[in-house]
Amino acid sequence: MSLLPVLAVLLSAQVAISDLYARRVSNRWLLCVGMVAVGGLLWMWAVRGAPFPGMHLAGAVVGLAALLPFYALGWMGAGDVKYFAVLGLLLGMPALLPIWVVSSLLAGTHAGCVLLAPSLRTTLPLRVQWLHARAQEQWQARPFVRQIHASRQGRAGIPYAAYLAFATVGFIAYGTYGASS
Template identity: 55%
Template sequence: MTVLGLLTIAVCLRIAISDLYARRVPNAWLLAACALALPVLVAGQFQAPPLPWPMHLLGAVIGLAALLPFHAIGWMGAGDVKFFAVLGLLLGWQALLPVWVVASLVAGVHAVVALGARQLAAHLPMRLQLQVDRASAHWQAHPAARCMQAARQGRHGIPYAAYLAMAAIGWVLLNTHGGAA
């Protein structure tokens, strides 16, 4: 596995945990990933074969440009956009489409399940609705749930950066172990 592959996995794990728990993508981790990736790309020019740095820089630009319109219309957080650009830098532009497709499919399933659960709840028998409400209230009163809600500071939505991270880890592992081109 390459240094960039290891760096990608490490950053993706941290981003996935943060996005799932607090619905945040820490800028410090994104900057650290860039600060570590750029010297690796420069040093890669002195090895045989040289690391294709233009593919990585183009990946960062394409990653930013591809998701920026979704942020502009309010469908996506800025952290998701910045993280996708960092993934482009770490993995190169050729990884962006597969990572985006997988993450978007998983996010779509998440949305369908969330909306379906709301619709289903409205059609449950009253006794079952009361049990679901009690279980939900019990969970919301749990200290772990309260800590998580406090960390989210009212942010809701689908943890898209976490899904991008999981897809990127899959990309790295498939490419490391010969599953993809």
């Protein structure tokens, strides 16, 4: 496995943890990995004689352009958009469509569950509703749950960057281990 997919997996692990925990994507990590990727691509092209990294550069531009309208509409955070652009730089433009499809299916399933849960809860027997409310109170009282809520600083929503990270790791694993079967 070359350097760029390894960087993508490492970045994906950091982004998934950060997005699930605090609903944040670190600009510092994105910038550092992006700079290493650009340096590595330019070095491979200029020194080692590899082909011009046009698909990687196009991947960054397409990744940014594809999700930017969703940020402009307020449906997505800026970190999600920047992370997708860095993934395009790391893995090239052909990787973006399968990663986007899988992550969108995961996020759509999550959103569907969030939207359906309140209406399903009212159809449960009263005893089950009471047990659910009691369990919810006990769960919210736990210190680590309060710490997670404090770290999110009121940010709510679907952790789309985490779903992009899961899809990225799956894409790389399938390309490395599953495609040869």
